[in-house]
Amino acid sequence: MTxxxxxxxxxxxxxxxxxxxxMEDSYREQAHSRAVNRPTCHSYLPHSLPNSTYSxxxxxxxxxxxxxxxxxxxxxxxxxxxxxxxxxLEKIPLAKGLFVGLVQLFSAETGxxxxxxxxxFIQQVRVGVTSALGMKVMARRNSRTMGLIGSGGQARxxxxxxxxxxxxxxxxxxxxxxxxxxxxxxxxxxxxxxxGEPVGSAEEAVTGVDVICSATNSSRPVVQAGWLRPGMHYxxxxxxxxxxxxxxxxxxxxxxxxxxxxxxxxxxxxxxDMPGVRRxxxxxxSKYPEICDLIAGKTPGRTNDQxxxxxxxxxxxxxxxxxxxxxxxxxxxxxxxxxxxxxxxFLQDIKP
Amino acid sequence: MTxxxxxxxxxxxxxxxxxxxxMEDSYREQAHSRAVNRPTCHSYLPHSLPNSTYSxxxxxxxxxxxxxxxxxxxxxxxxxxxxxxxxxLEKIPLAKGLFVGLVQLFSAETGxxxxxxxxxFIQQVRVGVTSALGMKVMARRNSRTMGLIGSGGQARxxxxxxxxxxxxxxxxxxxxxxxxxxxxxxxxxxxxxxxGEPVGSAEEAVTGVDVICSATNSSRPVVQAGWLRPGMHYxxxxxxxxxxxxxxxxxxxxxxxxxxxxxxxxxxxxxxDMPGVRRxxxxxxSKYPEICDLIAGKTPGRTNDQxxxxxxxxxxxxxxxxxxxxxxxxxxxxxxxxxxxxxxxFLQDIKP
Numbered sequence: 001m002t003x004x005x006x007x008x009x010x011x012x013x014x015x016x017x018x019x020x021x022x023m024e025d026s027y028r029e030q031a032h033s034r035a036v037n038r039p040t041c042h043s044y045l046p047h048s049l050p051n052s053t054y055s056x057x058x059x060x061x062x063x064x065x066x067x068x069x070x071x072x073x074x075x076x077x078x079x080x081x082x083x084x085x086x087x088x089l090e091k092i093p094l095a096k097g098l099f100v101g102l103v104q105l106f107s108a109e110t111g112x113x114x115x116x117x118x119x120x121f122i123q124q125v126r127v128g129v130t131s132a133l134g135m136k137v138m139a140r141r142n143s144r145t146m147g148l149i150g151s152g153g154q155a156r157x158x159x160x161x162x163x164x165x166x167x168x169x170x171x172x173x174x175x176x177x178x179x180x181x182x183x184x185x186x187x188x189x190x191x192x193x194x195x196g197e198p199v200g201s202a203e204e205a206v207t208g209v210d211v212i213c214s215a216t217n218s219s220r221p222v223v224q225a226g227w228l229r230p231g232m233h234y235x236x237x238x239x240x241x242x243x244x245x246x247x248x249x250x251x252x253x254x255x256x257x258x259x260x261x262x263x264x265x266x267x268x269x270x271x272x273d274m275p276g277v278r279r280x281x282x283x284x285x286s287k288y289p290e291i292c293d294l295i296a297g298k299t300p301g302r303t304n305d306q307x308x309x310x311x312x313x314x315x316x317x318x319x320x321x322x323x324x325x326x327x328x329x330x331x332x333x334x335x336x337x338x339x340x341x342x343x344x345x346f347l348q349d350i351k352p
Numbered sequence: 353m354t355x356x357x358x359x360x361x362x363x364x365x366x367x368x369x370x371x372x373x374x375m376e377d378s379y380r381e382q383a384h385s386r387a388v389n390r391p392t393c394h395s396y397l398p399h400s401l402p403n404s405t406y407s408x409x410x411x412x413x414x415x416x417x418x419x420x421x422x423x424x425x426x427x428x429x430x431x432x433x434x435x436x437x438x439x440x441l442e443k444i445p446l447a448k449g450l451f452v453g454l455v456q457l458f459s460a461e462t463g464x465x466x467x468x469x470x471x472x473f474i475q476q477v478r479v480g481v482t483s484a485l486g487m488k489v490m491a492r493r494n495s496r497t498m499g500l501i502g503s504g505g506q507a508r509x510x511x512x513x514x515x516x517x518x519x520x521x522x523x524x525x526x527x528x529x530x531x532x533x534x535x536x537x538x539x540x541x542x543x544x545x546x547x548g549e550p551v552g553s554a555e556e557a558v559t560g561v562d563v564i565c566s567a568t569n570s571s572r573p574v575v576q577a578g579w580l581r582p583g584m585h586y587x588x589x590x591x592x593x594x595x596x597x598x599x600x601x602x603x604x605x606x607x608x609x610x611x612x613x614x615x616x617x618x619x620x621x622x623x624x625d626m627p628g629v630r631r632x633x634x635x636x637x638s639k640y641p642e643i644c645d646l647i648a649g650k651t652p653g654r655t656n657d658q659x660x661x662x663x664x665x666x667x668x669x670x671x672x673x674x675x676x677x678x679x680x681x682x683x684x685x686x687x688x689x690x691x692x693x694x695x696x697x698f699l700q701d702i703k704p
Contacts, residue, residue: 004697033621038395038410043388043670045414045421045460054460056412056421058390062397064619069397069408073423074704075463091704098699100463108397108406111427111452120702153702267416269385318395341693345356347450350472350505352426352443 001340005117013331031296053276061318070321078276126320128157134311139233143210150215151175151184174205251307353692357469365683383648405628413670422673430628478672480509486663491585495562502567503527503536526557603659
């Protein structure tokens with residue numbers, strides 16, 4: 001049978017510790033030539049809405065030990081909107097008011113399609129889990145306090161997983177909306193059992209903490225290099241929320257993946273005439289080691305308590321979706337969650 | 353609703369003339385910057401069977417006018433086998449004895465997943481239709497006879513579609529197994545109403561005909577350059593079944609796509625140590641025009657009846673799957689074919 005899951009079922013199916021263990025193991029496999037990643041590709045078509053483009057993104061990757069390969073796709077209509085004088089890209093939910101993003105899990109043993117699930121919850125978990133694993137190999141072992149910037153889905157996953165890998169006993173949270181950060185802290189403290197404190201500025205959130213985490217969708221730096229102090233670990237989930245001056249202040253730097261170069265495909269001839277296509281060129285991060293090599297012990301992480309460490313949890317990879325898709329699939333099977341449809345619907349006797 | 357189709361339903365859903373019209377229109381759209389292709393990517397993982405590799409292939413492409421983008425994936429276990437002293441790659445049906453290849457059709461208007469269908473029948477149709485369209489713009493208008501090499505699924509599609517675009521009244525067919533070619537000719541003559549004749553050699557098949565078509569899975573040339581005569585059109589579906597000397601004999605040459613460079617991804621560090629991965633580097637075809645430009649009238653095809661023309665229908669594209677997937681989807685909806693599952697299963701409220 002092929003399993004169909006929704007986000008609620010995935011949330012119930014996933015076990016936090018197992019997510020961390022399976023992802024950690026997958027990075028070790030990757031570091032030892034037993035996992036594969038195919039970089040993200042975007043395909044674009046003109047859309048009938050003003051200033052809009054249809055955007056189809058795909059990435060895949062697999063882990064031999066888990067016996068799976070995951071394909072993640074998103075199918076979005078992206079609109080350029082003007083807000084306070086700057087241009088932002090907004091995804092428009094035209095699919096009955098909802099969004100389309102899927103993780104498809106294939107067996108690398110038989111080829112079969114094991115499961116189809118939305119990517120929304122997994123997307124948050126895979127980023128949070130990777131940040132937590134980065135913290136585990138880079139932050140001071142006696143880290144106890146964290147400053148978190150953001151109160152969205154990603155911030156939620158980061159609160160959850162970064163407080164799981166070290167005995168953090170307090171998280172200071174800043175996000176621009178006072179009501180949001182208050183509600184967020186109350187919910188996350190209840191879920192994790194780790195005390196939280198909403199604070200009034202980003203600087204206040206990071207002052208005096210051991211670990212800083214920015215988990216926003218900002219295109220401008222949210223943490224200033226001058227705020228970093230000896231012994232701190234800083235985790236960022238987007239290169240454009242990172243002040244480049246941070247790099248000069250840090251002693252040990254690692255990135256998630258060197259596969260930063262997303263490949264963009266547009267109808268030939270109108271490459272410069274499509275709204276909704278990101279123009280920012282990613283920076284070149286290829287001189288920094290990938291976190292999988294730190295996790296596997298192939299590259300040293302922090303070597304003393306005075307160092308400032310920085311992990312840029314940049315572009316996602318197929319291996320992350322394979323690892324978290326595997327956890328969701330196994331967990332759902334164990335707990336009897338989701339809907340099943342015949343695998344035979346996705347098989348054929350015509351030889352390729 | 354999201355439509356689930358099988359190969360039989362797709363065969364019933366497709367109308368030959370509509371396939372030709374929609375594909376022709378899609379190539380015109382492509383030639384005028386209104387369609388997009390993302391090149392094929394292969395991802396590989398080690399497999400537990402001897403000399404075997406798990407191979408996941410994906411390609412996507414869309415056509416604005418049709419309002420769809422198609423993603424085609426295959427999920428195969430490929431084994432290196434020794435046969436008569438040479439190495440061949442064999443796909444092993446480990447999914448309950450069957451194969452896994454899917455075309456997923458997404459709406460480029462709303463983003464929704466419209467349909468999931470196997471790629472087997474569509475794969476044959478998309479190649480046959482493209483060869484037929486190539487013949488339409490390159491072969492002599494008074495072509496009446498055809499020599500066909502091959503008697504498999506691709507040969508079937510080529511018999512069907514190449515006899516549809518010109519009034520061909522006879523097809524001579526060679527394939528190594530006498531019984532196969534006899535049965536094949538009987539079936540195809542009955543289906544198309546165009547007379548066929550099984551013959552004993554490739555040379556006999558192509559002697560005296562107006563159009564030559566090789567539709568085999570051979571890795572060695574099956575048509576010799578010396579067999580070509582003034583006025584002939586030659587169609588090949590694989591660059592490795594083509595004798596390179598053919599190029600010197602031909603006056604007008606076109607290829608399907610310049611996207612010949614399939615991108616291969618293997619676990620880093622073991623790139624040279626995976627069985628089942630094709631080592632042949634594709635030749636550089638980038639100096640030849642793409643067939644879409646001939647179809648759209650942007651590049652001249654044949655200009656007199658003495659020229660020898662050659663169309664290499666090389667690597668597939670996402671646009672082909674979008675066009676044929678669209679025809680299958682529309683045809684099935686019209687005829688009430690296939691199974692429906694709720695589209696909501698593939699939607700979510702978590703914003704990407």
